[in-house]
Amino acid sequence: MVKKILRITLKTIGVIIAALALYALAAWLVPYIGVNKKAINKGPDEITIYIKTNGVHTDIVVPVKTPQMDWTKYIKYEHTDDKDTTLTYVGLGWGDKGFYLQTPEWSDLKFSTAFKAMFYLSTSAIHATFYPQIQEDENCKAIKISYQQYEQLNKFLTESFDVDANNNTIHIPSVNDGYGSTDAFYEAKGKYSLFYSCNTWANNALKAADQRACLWTVTDKGIFNHYK
Numbered sequence: 001m002v003k004k005i006l007r008i009t010l011k012t013i014g015v016i017i018a019a020l021a022l023y024a025l026a027a028w029l030v031p032y033i034g035v036n037k038k039a040i041n042k043g044p045d046e047i048t049i050y051i052k053t054n055g056v057h058t059d060i061v062v063p064v065k066t067p068q069m070d071w072t073k074y075i076k077y078e079h080t081d082d083k084d085t086t087l088t089y090v091g092l093g094w095g096d097k098g099f100y101l102q103t104p105e106w107s108d109l110k111f112s113t114a115f116k117a118m119f120y121l122s123t124s125a126i127h128a129t130f131y132p133q134i135q136e137d138e139n140c141k142a143i144k145i146s147y148q149q150y151e152q153l154n155k156f157l158t159e160s161f162d163v164d165a166n167n168n169t170i171h172i173p174s175v176n177d178g179y180g181s182t183d184a185f186y187e188a189k190g191k192y193s194l195f196y197s198c199n200t201w202a203n204n205a206l207k208a209a210d211q212r213a214c215l216w217t218v219t220d221k222g223i224f225n226h227y228k
Contacts, residue, residue: 023194026216027217027218027219030214030215030216030217030222031214031215031216031217031219031221031222031223031225032214032222032225033214033215033216034212034213034214034215034226035207035212035213035214035215036206036207036210036211036212036213037212043145043146043148043149044146045144045145045146046144046145046146046147046150047063047066047068047144047145047146047147047150048142048143048144048145049061049062049142049143049145049150049153049209050062050089050091050134050136050140050141050142050143051140051141051143051202051206051223051224051227052091052134052139052140052141053139053140053220053223053224054139055139055220056220057093057095057198057199057220058093058198058199058202058203058220058223058224059091059092059093059127059129059202060091060092060093060153060157060202060205060206061089061090061091061092061131061134061140062089062090062092062150062153062154062157063088063089064087064088064089064090064130065088066150068147068150068151068154069150069154071090074158074161074169074186075090075092075128075130075169075184075186076171076184077130079171079184080130080181080182080183080184081180081181081182081183082130082181082182084130084182086132087130087131087132087182088131088132088133089130089131089132089133089134090128090129090130090131091128091129091130091131092126092127092128092157093126093127093128093129093198093201093202094124094125094126094127094160094188094190094198094201094202095124095125095127095192095197095198095201096122096123096124096125096192096198097122097123097124097125097172097185097187097188098122099192100125100127100185101125101172101174101185122191122192123187123188123191124187124188124189124190124191124192125172125185125186125187125188126160126161126169126185126186126187126188127179127183127184127185128183128184128185128186129179129180129182129183130182130183131182141224141227143206143211143227145209145210145211149209149210149211150209152208152209152210153205153208153209155208156204156205156208156209157205159189160188160189160190160201161186161187161188161189162186162187162188162189169186169187170186170187171184171185171186172185172186172187194218195218196218197218197219199217199218199219199220199222199223200216200217200218202220202223203216203217203222203223206223212226212227213226214226
């Protein structure tokens with residue numbers, strides 16, 4: 001009986017190790033498979049958006065107001081600490097609500113937070129950050145797109161917000177969240193998992209706008225490899 005239990009235990013451990021190894025291999029290799037490789041030649045260059053990473057997490061950065069879109073209908077300056085209405089860009093990121101609000105730094109990460117995030121047990125949030133201007137560097141890339149592509153992108157982004165009965169976005173009050181004074185959080189649709197991360201969401205946003213992207217990725221490097 002003991003030997004049988006031991007064999008089952010060893011097989012279970014083996015299956016888990018094999019599954020993790022397969023996941024790691026896919027997470028490394030699949031991002032090299034690109035989609036929309038010729039997107040740079042699609043349509044006129046009418047508006048500039050940005051992809052921006054902090055080394056882990058990718059945001060989509062857009063102008064706060066254009067003739068095509070007014071983001072203050074979804075994200076309010078008054079929801080930030082500074083309440084600075086002169087800021088002209090806003091970065092949008094999607095992710096696990098627990099990570100955003102309970103883990104400002106990796107040293108704050110709890111096992112319960114990570115477990116819930118990996119296995120569809122938590123809820124998600126939109127993290128918005130206002131900027132006065134955007135500077136391109138190795139962690140921030142400009143992408144010129146057409147108005148039609150921008151409309152497609154906006155549709156993806158706005159549909160990621162959860163809304164109340166009056167179709168308004170739902171602000172998440174946060175205190176001492178470890179972020180800056182130009183940040184705000186909102187309830188979002190969808191669930192974070194091992195297979196759908198913050199970077200998967202950003203990658204799908206680029207796909208929605210017919211821009212270069214990975215077939216699938218959970219890392220920011222997967223996205224930025226296509227914008228070197």
